[in-house]
Amino acid sequence: MAELDQKVNLPDFPEYQTEDGRLKIFGFWVFLAAEVVLFSTLFATYLVFKDQTAGGPTAKDLFEVKEFMAETLILLTSSFTCGLATLKMRLGQKKGVLMWMGLTLLLGLGFMVMEIGEFIKYVGEGATIGTSAFLSAFYVLLSTHGVHVSLGILWVSLLLIQVVKRGLTPITSRKLFIAGLYWHFLDVVWIFVFTAVYLTGLVS
Amino acid sequence: MDLFDMKMPDQLIVWGNPLINGAWISIILVTLGIVFVLTKYKKWRWLWDEWLTTVDHKKIGIMYIVSALLMLFRGGVDALLMRIQLALPNLEFLDAQHYNEIFTTHGTVMIIFMAMPFLIGLMNVAVPLQIGARDVAFPTLNAISFWLFFAGALLFNLSFVIGGSPDAGWTNYVPLAGEELTPGIGINYYLWGLQISGIGTLATGINFLVTILKMRAPGMTLMRMPMFTWSTLITSVIIVFAFPVLTVALALLTFDRLLGAHFFTIDGGGMPMMWANLFWIWGHPEVYIVILPAFGIFSEVISTFARKRLFGYSAMVVSIVAISALSFLVWVHHFFTMGNGPWINSVFSITTMAIAIPTGVKVFNWLFTMYKGRIEFTTPMLWSLAFIPNFIIGGVTGVMLASAPADYQYHNSYFLISHFHYVLIGGTVFGCLAGLYYWWPKMFGFKINERISKWAFWVFVIGFNMTFIPMYLVGLKGMPRRIYTYREGLGWTGLNFIETVGTFVMGAGFVLLVWAIIYSIRHAKRDYESDPWNGRTLEWAIASPPPHYNFARVPRITGQDPLWRAKKKGETIFEEKTPLKPIHMPNHTGIPAVMAGFWFVAGFGFVFEWIPVGLAGILGVLLCMMWRSLTDYHDHHEVPVTELRDAAAEEIKNAGGRSARGVVNDG
Numbered sequence: 001m002a003e004l005d006q007k008v009n010l011p012d013f014p015e016y017q018t019e020d021g022r023l024k025i026f027g028f029w030v031f032l033a034a035e036v037v038l039f040s041t042l043f044a045t046y047l048v049f050k051d052q053t054a055g056g057p058t059a060k061d062l063f064e065v066k067e068f069m070a071e072t073l074i075l076l077t078s079s080f081t082c083g084l085a086t087l088k089m090r091l092g093q094k095k096g097v098l099m100w101m102g103l104t105l106l107l108g109l110g111f112m113v114m115e116i117g118e119f120i121k122y123v124g125e126g127a128t129i130g131t132s133a134f135l136s137a138f139y140v141l142l143s144t145h146g147v148h149v150s151l152g153i154l155w156v157s158l159l160l161i162q163v164v165k166r167g168l169t170p171i172t173s174r175k176l177f178i179a180g181l182y183w184h185f186l187d188v189v190w191i192f193v194f195t196a197v198y199l200t201g202l203v204s
Numbered sequence: 205m206d207l208f209d210m211k212m213p214d215q216l217i218v219w220g221n222p223l224i225n226g227a228w229i230s231i232i233l234v235t236l237g238i239v240f241v242l243t244k245y246k247k248w249r250w251l252w253d254e255w256l257t258t259v260d261h262k263k264i265g266i267m268y269i270v271s272a273l274l275m276l277f278r279g280g281v282d283a284l285l286m287r288i289q290l291a292l293p294n295l296e297f298l299d300a301q302h303y304n305e306i307f308t309t310h311g312t313v314m315i316i317f318m319a320m321p322f323l324i325g326l327m328n329v330a331v332p333l334q335i336g337a338r339d340v341a342f343p344t345l346n347a348i349s350f351w352l353f354f355a356g357a358l359l360f361n362l363s364f365v366i367g368g369s370p371d372a373g374w375t376n377y378v379p380l381a382g383e384e385l386t387p388g389i390g391i392n393y394y395l396w397g398l399q400i401s402g403i404g405t406l407a408t409g410i411n412f413l414v415t416i417l418k419m420r421a422p423g424m425t426l427m428r429m430p431m432f433t434w435s436t437l438i439t440s441v442i443i444v445f446a447f448p449v450l451t452v453a454l455a456l457l458t459f460d461r462l463l464g465a466h467f468f469t470i471d472g473g474g475m476p477m478m479w480a481n482l483f484w485i486w487g488h489p490e491v492y493i494v495i496l497p498a499f500g501i502f503s504e505v506i507s508t509f510a511r512k513r514l515f516g517y518s519a520m521v522v523s524i525v526a527i528s529a530l531s532f533l534v535w536v537h538h539f540f541t542m543g544n545g546p547w548i549n550s551v552f553s554i555t556t557m558a559i560a561i562p563t564g565v566k567v568f569n570w571l572f573t574m575y576k577g578r579i580e581f582t583t584p585m586l587w588s589l590a591f592i593p594n595f596i597i598g599g600v601t602g603v604m605l606a607s608a609p610a611d612y613q614y615h616n617s618y619f620l621i622s623h624f625h626y627v628l629i630g631g632t633v634f635g636c637l638a639g640l641y642y643w644w645p646k647m648f649g650f651k652i653n654e655r656i657s658k659w660a661f662w663v664f665v666i667g668f669n670m671t672f673i674p675m676y677l678v679g680l681k682g683m684p685r686r687i688y689t690y691r692e693g694l695g696w697t698g699l700n701f702i703e704t705v706g707t708f709v710m711g712a713g714f715v716l717l718v719w720a721i722i723y724s725i726r727h728a729k730r731d732y733e734s735d736p737w738n739g740r741t742l743e744w745a746i747a748s749p750p751p752h753y754n755f756a757r758v759p760r761i762t763g764q765d766p767l768w769r770a771k772k773k774g775e776t777i778f779e780e781k782t783p784l785k786p787i788h789m790p791n792h793t794g795i796p797a798v799m800a801g802f803w804f805v806a807g808f809g810f811v812f813e814w815i816p817v818g819l820a821g822i823l824g825v826l827l828c829m830m831w832r833s834l835t836d837y838h839d840h841h842e843v844p845v846t847e848l849r850d851a852a853a854e855e856i857k858n859a860g861g862r863s864a865r866g867v868v869n870d871g
């Protein structure tokens with residue numbers, strides 16, 4: 001019960017406390033449904049074009065197991081730390097939220113640095129968006145995910161400023177919770193990237 | 205390629221063609237006129253406070269409808285120009301290029317910037333009222349949706365005077381629309397205009413889905429919802445699942461054109477058919493996005509003016525749900541002729557024909573609703589009555605097109621053109637007009653003059669059939685669509701001439717309609733009647749126009765057609781005895797309009813491939829979102845009880861002392 005004492009008068013699920021909060025969370029789920037359609041379309045496009053290399057580099061030539069495994073691990077870990085932050089939010093522990101969300105951001109940044117590094121390397125090897133349909137689909141799918149992650153980093157940073165300024169209220173909790181949903185969603189998308197793009201690319 | 209090289213297109217300011225010069229002059233005059241009037245009457249502040257920053261769903265709805273009517277005018281002028289060119293063989297009124305541009309902008313404007321916004325406008329006006337809500341779920345997002353539509357429409361409509369219009373058809377098929385065959389910026393206008401407004405539409409879909417599922421008044425179960433609300437719900441679901449596909453398709457073509465990607469080019473391993481598939485996976489659901497709400501409107505109007513409950517309510521619900529599911533399974537019927545093989549064509553033939561079943565169910569339900577009803581021939585009812593036979597003509601020819609072997613004959617001919625005009629005009633446009641007349645008194649407190657409107661109705665409907673019946677015939681005689689002229693002696697001349705005359709008759713109908721509106725704004729008696737049509741649903745239980753918070757007390761619902769039931773029983777649906785409580789309402793905000801302004805800058809920059817300008821616009825959009833995130837903590841205010849009381853007193857005074865509530869006006 002010691003933990004409960006630290007609650008700053010927040011109910012069990014602060015993010016659901018206000019009518020407005022409930023609506024926004026539900027609305028965000030609907031938005032994620034639209035995102036699922038968006039990414040499905042990009043995946044379908046990628047799968048249609050994955051062998052259309054037009055004489056340029058193939059998936060096998062480019063992908064390196066070490067690199068994409070590292071990216072995957074980093075992103076999965078960030079999902080875990082993001083989950084811990086949500087837990088801390090429900091317990092009303094501001095410090096814990098700031099720490100775990102901060103760590104999530106760092107991992108997200110690390111992921112972005114690696115992904116951009118990967119792209120730069122490929123371009124150096126002569127594999128650009130204009131090389132083949134395969135590479136067009138590859139770059140567009142991955143950068144759509146990457147742009148989402150970058151926007152997520154920007155968004156969460158902004159939320160952390162608000163948490164520092166205002167503490168954990170039903171409103172900031174709701175915002176954190178929704179940002180968390182978004183972050184986990186991007187992780188799920190990445191798992192599909194991992195299988196449909198990288199693993200499939202290695203065996204084909 | 206240097207991304208930061210800001211090159212000029214060949215002709216930045218389009219000038220030289222007399223039609224376009226005329227357009228320039230009128231644009232400049234109208235803009236000056238608006239600026240002058242706003243300044244002279246000191247209305248700038250009013251414009252900003254009352255309209256540009258509003259988050260009130262009713263005002264947003266009105267702005268959508270006004271914009272859609274303007275777009276109807278623009279698309280209509282395009283249509284007249286095309287018909288003049290085709291009236292007789294070998295005319296040289298428009299050259300081939302100009303003709304291509306005009307049919308492209310006509311189709312795009314009519315579907316994306318007229319039909320959809322008109323219907324979304326009516327949804328905004330009516331749906332929250334029909335479910336007893338005080339606003340939509342996300343009022344600021346709703347304003348963002350409108351302003352994104354507005355920015356996209358403005359961008360698209362600039363094309364013909366600045367830089368040149370898109371010219372590859374509203375379907376924008378590649379390889380024609382690719383960088384190689386159509387360099388220049390016209391296609392970019394198409395891509396960015398649709399992209400920006402499409403994001404707004406997606407937001408609308410999310411907003412109305414949440415509003416309808418989560419904000420209904422107590423007692424309004426799903427199966428007690430008015431049919432227009434049902435059709436809006438299902439339309440929203442279609443929007444959420446279809447629009448992301450359009451977003452992707454437009455983005456991929458943008459990357460092909462801007463960055464040299466190879467999604468749709470033949471070299472580099474791309475596939476032109478990929479565009480056709482993506483476009484129609486969105487495109488066919490889109491045609492249902494513009495027809496289902498119209499079905500909803502007809503259901504309301506027919507049941508109101510037949511003075512009967514909607515026949516087969518649950519069958520109606522099942523039908524729209526079935527239609528929405530099927531709408532995602534038929535897209536290949538748009539390219540039966542493009543090499544799919546007999547199996548695929550057969551499957552898609554069957555799914556397409558299957559859509560006719562739920563559609564037929566609905567038609568019978570409307571007929572049975574009227575059966576033995578005491579029909580009152582008001583203008584909204586006339587449009588609904590005309591819809592039934594005209595839509596059937598469109599539907600039956602649709603089933604003919606759905607037969608893949610026969611479609612080899614009809615495809616790309618005027619027969620097809622006539623099919624979709626019968627469903628889009630006979631269905632969507634008639635529905636928009638029925639809805640406009642029906643909810644007009646709710647929006648403004650007076651009716652549109654019935655006498656002039658009935659003239660407008662007859663002239664329009666006669667002109668419509670005079671235009672499109674011959675189109676079926678000339679299509680069967682082999683006239684293909686999208687040709688700018690034709691030879692003599694093919695047997696097409698007489699029919700084409702009748703079509704052109706018919707188009708002018710339709711144009712006259714439109715002018716009469718606008719005249720009816722202007723006449724009524726100037727002369728109609730403001731009776732502020734809350735229930736002028738003797739309605740059945742909740743929107744008729746509150747003042748016309750409604751107060752900004754809609755319902756001072758939230759109504760309690762005990763069945764379908766709640767107001768009608770209450771009137772029959774002589775009861776009221778508001779618990780008048782419970783004390784009034786202060787109401788939370790969202791604050792006005794300028795962020796949506798400013799953000800859409802930045803989207804416009806971004807779109808404009810990317811259209812001309814001036815990357816720095818495009819990126820600056822995107823940066824502005826991001827800053828707006830950040831600003832909103834930091835400041836949305838106090839975005840509500842409280843409406844005090846005293847204000848609610850004053851408004852109620854005012855309403856009773858306006859209604860001449862009689863309160864419409866709890867009184868059945870007749871029968």
Ligand code: HEM
Nearest residue numbers: 491495537538556560599602603605606615616624627628
């Ligand atoms: C009974 C229901 C319907 C059936 C069976 C049907 C069938 C078809 C078929 C098979 C085509 C393609 C023909 C071709 O390209 O050769 C087509 C085109 C089209 N239909 Fe329908 N349709 C139906 C209802 C509707 C409705 C309700 C709308 C819109 C409100 C609509 C709008 C269109 C449009 C816009 C096109 C052509 C677009 C273009 O190529 O530019 N249809 N329809």
Ligand SMILES: [Cu+2]
Nearest residue numbers: 488535537538
């Ligand atoms: Cu279709």
